[in-house]
């Protein structure tokens with residue numbers, strides 16, 4: 001019990017250390033783009049960033065406690081037949097395939113999170129009105145668990161080896177930081193292939209036409225293929241959810257436990273796709 005406690009504290013300490021490099025990286029980007037206004041932007045998003053780091057620590061403790069009871073899941077060899085195919089391919093191709101399949105799975109999982117049944121536990125991610133790279137850490141623990149189980153579970157069913165699962169998680173994690181950063185960047189013609197920071201800002205936009213669009217994390221081709229792509233230019237409109245999803249951190253943690261949260265429609269009806 002004491003060992004488990006020290007392990008969890010150690011995990012939280014390591015996670016906080018892992019924020020230092022991205023923090024320096026994104027602050028440098030902000031300074032290059034905004035110069036002295038970067039300090040003002042930092043102050044503006046500080047309260048939301050404290051919320052995001054707090055929920056990251058909470059999730060680490062929650063997942064550490066849960067995952068110690070779920071270790072048996074990793075011993076199930078569900079994709080044994082398919083794993084022989086991956087073993088015959090070069091590692092870079094296996095990692096690319098895992099990332100591509102992982103984003104396809106993530107696209108549909110994220111779309112499902114915008115349905116009435118999962119929206120109450122996904123709303124916390126959308127409640128950040130001052131989006132920054134740290135918004136990636138703003139997830140309800142239920143949302144963190146569903147992502148872990150659905151994404152990693154289905155990739156395991158496809159027989160991907162552990163190194164490809166780790167690589168996929170790292171790529172999605174760091175690319176996730178990038179698309180949540182406050183960067184006014186589109187990719188021009190490459191928008192049709194990759195998700196840009198502006199494309200994901202539109203996913204967080206608080207206007208009805210933007211709801212239920214731009215679900216992918218890395219490959220925008222999934223949004224284009226399934227009719228949810230929408231990037232009408234740079235995103236300068238307010239971000240967040242246009243109604244109260246619990247207020248402070250405790251209120252937002254309790255939001256999925258309230259029946260009334262499930263009676264609201266998700267942010268809005270399905271939006272049409274608009275290619276630009």
Ligand SMILES: [Zn+2]
Pocket residue numbers: 110113114122125126203
């Ligand atoms: Zn979402």
Ligand SMILES: [Zn+2]
Pocket residue numbers: 125135180200203204
């Ligand atoms: Zn997001």
